[in-house]
Every structure is written in structure tokens, then in C-alpha cells.
Amino acid sequence: MPLINYISSRTDISLKSIQNTVELLNEDCTIPFISRYRKEKTGNLDEVEVGKIVQLKEQFEIIEKRKTTILKALEEQACLTSELKNKINKTYDLTVLEDIYLPYKKKRKTKAETARKNGLEPLAKMIMGQRVNDLEFTASKYINDSVDTDEKVLEGARHIIAEWVNERTDVRNNIRHQLERYAAILTKVVKTKKDDEAAQKFKDYFDWEENLNRIPSHRLLAILRAEKEGFIRVKIEIDDERTLQKIETRIISSQNECAYQIELAIADSYKRLLLPSLTNEAVSIAKDKADESAITVFAKNLQQLLLGAPLGEKRILAIDPGFRSGCKVVCLNEQGDLLHNENIYPHAPQHQSTKAIEKISSLVELHKIEAIAIGNGTASRETEQLIKRIPFKNNVEIFVISEAGASIYSASKIARDEFPTYDVTVRGAISIGRRLADPLAELVKIDAKSIGVGQYQHDVEQSKLNKSLDTVVEHCVNKVGVNINTASTSLLSYVSGIGPKLAEKIVNYRNENGAFINRTAIKKVPRLGGKAFEQSAGFLRIKNGDNPLDDSAVHPERYALIKQMAKDSGSKIIDLIGNTAALKQLKLQQYVTDSFGLPTLQDIVKELEKPGLDPREKAKSFSFNEHIKTIEDIRTGMILPGIINNITNFGCFVDIGVKESGLVHVSNLSNTFVKDVNEHVSLNQHVQVKVLEVDVKRKRIQLSMNYNNS
DSSP states (O other): OOHHHHHHTTSSSOHHHHHHHHHHHHTTOOHHHHHHHOHHHHTSOOHHHHHHHHHHHHHHHHHHHHHHHHHHHHHHTTOOOHHHHHHHHTOOOHHHHHHHHGGGSOOOSOHHHHHHHTTOHHHHHHHHHTOOSOHHHHHHTTOOSSSOSHHHHHHHHHHHHHHHHHHOHHHHHHHHHHHHHHOEEEEEEOGGGTTOGGGGGGGGGSEEEEETTTOOHHHHHHHHHHHHTTSEEEEEEOOHHHHHHHHHHHHOOOOSHHHHHHHHHHHHHIIIIIHHHHHHHHHHHHHHHHHHHHHHHHHHHHHHHHTOOOOOSOOEEEEEOOSTTOEEEEEEOTTOOEEEEEEEOOSTTTOOHHHHHHHHHHHHHHTTOOEEEEESSTTHHHHHHHHHTOOOSSOOEEEEEOOTTHHHHHTSHHHHHHOTTSOHHHHHHHHHHHHHHOHHHHHTTSOGGGSSOOSSTTTSOHHHHHHHHHHHHHHHHHHHOEETTTOOHHHHTTSTTTHHHHHHHHHHHHHHHOOOOSGGGGGGSTTOOHHHHHHHGGGEEOTTOSOGGGGSSOOGGGHHHHHHHHHHTTSOHHHHTTOHHHHHTOOGGGGOOSSOOHHHHHHHHHHHHSTTOOOSOOOOOOOOOTTOOSGGGOOTTOEEEEEEEEEETTEEEEEOSSSSOEEEEGGGTOSSOOSOGGGTOOTTOEEEEEEEEEETTTTEEEEESOGGGO
8 A cells, every 4th residue: 555545544635635745745845834835735734634644654654664674574584475475565554563473573482482392383283173082192192301291291282372372363353352342440559658648649549440441541641650650550351251252262163172272272371471462552552542632632732832922022020039039030121131130039038028129110110111020939929919019100011920941941051052141040030031022932942841731741652742742832933933033043943944953053143144134145044955945934034124025924935926916906015015905906816826826825915914913812911819829828619810721631720829720620611511621721811710629738729610500
């Protein structure tokens, strides 16, 4: 089966679209570029559909690579028949492929191999033929120095039969079916670890039983983590008697002495070979599904976080709050450059609140501050209340910003390169301020797993997680577009066609030669060739440059077309930009060619109407309940304002202004059935919640967003 047919059989995408997309991928085109600028060639596929083709293409290549390895191994063993080769070539399922290869796979020293060396394979074949009537007499003929009794001879023959049973695809598939439909996962606490403090978060799973095919992803991942940490033991169970009976029915066709020996061999094969292997496989499949679910949740959360509302180019005073060590204060200009930094000590033990207020007031006045960003860590609420007491002369908005990952950034090489002369406290405060101005530009500098919006992110397959998160970051960066004259190396590295090394060369060139005045000038960057320019140009923005189109998502390859459009409408390009009336009068059909059609033309008109428009909303300030500072202040029945700071399959977590986030379980989200939590809430959404339960000892808060109906 060729690649195109393989993908087609697993999607609803047309063959032509698949073929053209694969061609573009083979030309090293990126997903954002293909979905945005090659719509006619792909049949208007979006990023999700192109991404699916990429995923299936990779799967196909993995299967083909495994086939090559297996065929080579079989050739070396001189057991590759034309029939076997044809069977392997026609297989496009890795599990089936491994089952085909299993009988030929080189094994470690096994009981069956020992029995073969003792000359017992002919006897095993006779028993499997089920035609021997005097088995004791027949077995006695195989007695030798290594197997000196009838029973040892029969035992050896059974080991060979057990291996044959294990290698039968029909038997393995039958057990797989039983596991898929009926397997239960059971847990038991390790008694010596039962009272460990670290084990208490897994207390719910000390004695648990559930169908493996119904267990939610978060629960399976929690159970597997508890097992890995040694707090519980996990077992997978099916109806052994029923399964064994099904195997026996397939293999045993007589009622003589051979049938009894085969029955014993089947039981041995089932317990020693089949069940351990296939239960591990079943858990692995369930784990893969749980990983996929958790990664999907993480990806959705990350996308919402990265596309969070930016305040924009404002002068910001940022505060990283603290008690004993004081609050680190930094002032940033519109571009996020550091203007000033110092410490204030308004809280215990220094209690210099008056001095701190005077200092903040003077800094706001001196640096013409338009907004204040306060980290949400230790002393955040106290610092927020202090700032709100200050009577600023001009309107200054106050925001509380998540610090998740800020400490990771402040100690990173990226931060050291950006601010080599400042310590981690200054870098952390700068990061808080820049997150307010532009969450995307700042958060790309931090490992996504450290941002705090995942669900068991350290338990899932890390390569799959990293790949998924990189795809999300790439999507967000290219969706928003990047100002090439202000973007960091980190941000530029996610632009279509660029990558880390080229991003570094762009920044170095910019530092040495000044700002880029047009997109064409980008080609002067060393090692930035035609392909990189083609892939990246449409996603790079140049503000106040030579060409107004350079601050839009219109690709340079379409500039001539727009020039023609302007000429046909009797105006200049600059007059066409933002002129909705003139753009609506354009007869797009007359510009359709073999290279581009209506989808591209409609995108161009949409972009010309509002060039460079940021697809994100604008940041809004928010205030917690001023009387709630710690979990001890919370009472059942309270209605509190909060911000959703994490979303999982089982609900969402809400920051209500204390150290511990509260959980709104999926059952308390809505008065209707909730299939997907993300369809009901979004990250950073401002909400009102009702306190259902407070467990101060376990530091757990149960909340509801459905309290009007309760």
C-alpha cells in the first residue's frame, strides 16, 4: 500500500489533497505555511488536517522502517519465503507485524529451546497431531541423559507446545479481545507504605477496581504513578477459565492422552507467556490512550495560555512580591526594556509600607507607568492591596499575573543572555511584566511543562508531549505573527521555516545592522535562503517600514497581485489598505489563476481590511475578594471571584486568591452534560464560584460554577 492510500484509508481527505500536501511536506514546507499560503494546492485544508497527514505519514514511515528491519533479519536467518515476504509487505499494523515476526524472533534461552536441544521437538509435534494413543511408551523413546524420566520428557514437549501456542496469532488476538472488553484493573496498597505522607495523595487508589477500557485518563495515570513510586501494586484481571476454554476449543480436537498434555501446555503458556505479555500490552495501549488524552488537554490549555490577552505596548511596573526578602520592583518601557529596578519592603518583618507607597508613586510618575503587574506568588494579595491604596494621578491599571515558570526562566540561559548583569530576582520580575504586555512573546522562552497548565505531564510519553507542545507553540506564534525588529531569538525560532540557529543569526544581524526596513532586507541575513524566506516571510511583521504590506499577513509573493488590484480600482496600495468599501467592490473572480483561487484572494482581502490585526483579545484587570487571603478564610457557601488557571478532563482549577487553587469538578460546571470541559470554560476566564467544601488539612477546595441551579 503506497503512502497516499495509507493516509486516505484513515482520513476523509481526498487523494489529490493528500498527494499535494505530501509533496509540499517533502519540499520541507511547514504546517502553518501549507495551511495559510497553499490552500489551492491542498484543497483548503486547515492546520489540523495538514497535521493529521503529517502524523499518518510519520506512522507509515515507522512501519516501513520496521518492515525493512524484519525482512533483513529473516533473510539473515535464511527463513524468508516469498509467501512470508508478501505477508509482511501487505501488513500495515505494527501489532500484526510483530505477531508475524514472533516465531522467528531471536529469543533468550527459554525452556522450549532447552527442550529442542534435548531432541523433544518431534515428540511435541506428535502430541500436537493428537494421534498418539500410547503416550507413555512413545515418550520413553526420548529419554536421555538430560531428560531421564517420562515425566521430564513430557514436560519438555509441553514447553515447546506452550511456545507454539504463545506464537499463534489467533490465540493472541482472542486474548487481546478479552482484555479489551473485560479486563479489570485492580490495586492494593503496599502495607509498609500505607502511612507514608507522600502516599496520601494516592489514598483513593489504595484498594481500587475498575474496567480498564472505561478508566479515565487522569485516574490511570495517577494509579501508574502510585505504582511507580511503590505505594500500590497493580494487577490486570480477566476471566481466566473462560479465556482458557476458548483457547482449548481452538486447539484441542481429541479426547486422548495428547489432549491432556496439550491442556497442560496451554495453561502453562497462558500463565507464563501469553498473559504477562498481553496484559502488559493492554496496559501499554491504555497508557497510550491516557497519554493522548492528557497531551490533548495540555495542548488546549497551552494554546489558550499563549493566546492570552496581551496588554500591548505599554509602560509597565512589575512587582515580584515577597515578605522577608522584600518585593522586587522593575520598570519597563513600551518595548519591554528595563528602565529601573530596586527592592521595597512593605510587609513583615520590615513593615516599611509608607516608604514603599512613596517609592511606587514616584516610579509611576517618573517613568510614566500605565499598568502594574503583580506576581501571584507569596505576598501577592498583600502587595495588591498595598498598591490599590495608592492615589495615582493618572489611571493605572493593576493586574495579578501568574508566576508559573518565571523562576525557570530567570535561571535559564535565555534569561542570562538577555540580562547578563542582573540576578534572578530582577529577571523574574521582568518576566512578570513582559507576560502582561505579551504572554506569547514571554512564555515561549519557558519549557511548556513548567508553565503549570498540564495534567500528569511528567508521566506521559515525553517525546510525544514535546512534539505536541512544539506544534502548539508554532501554531500560536504564526497565527499572531512576529515583529522581526523586536522579537527575541526564542520567539523567532518558532516562526515557520526559521528554527533556533537561523533565529540567532537574524537577531545578530539586527543588532549589527539595525532594524529591517522591509521584508526583502531579511534575505541579507547569512544562511537565510530562498526556502526559509518563502516559509517565513508571511509570518514576519515590519512596522513603519518601506512597504505597508510588510505589516500584514499578505505573503510577498502576492504583492504584485495587490498592486494590480490597486491599479484596477484606480488607487494606490496604501489607499486600498483598510478601505473596506473599495475592497468589497473588487471582482475577485477575475484574479483567479492556476496558482491561486478564491480562498487565497478572500484571505488577502480580509487581511487588507484590517492589516496586522492581533487575533487576541485585550487584557482586562481583575480583583479577588479582599477579605480572602488564606484557605483558613474560606467558608462553605461563599460566592467568590476567581480566574481559571488550569483545565483537565475532570474539571477546572480556579485561583480564588489563596495559595491553593479550588477544583470545579466536571459535575459542578453546568446544569447540562459536559462532554468536553474546554467547551464550557477557557484558561484565564474570569468566573464567580461557590465554595462547596473546604478541607484545610488536605488543602483542598471544592467549588461550583453551577450554584444558581443547585
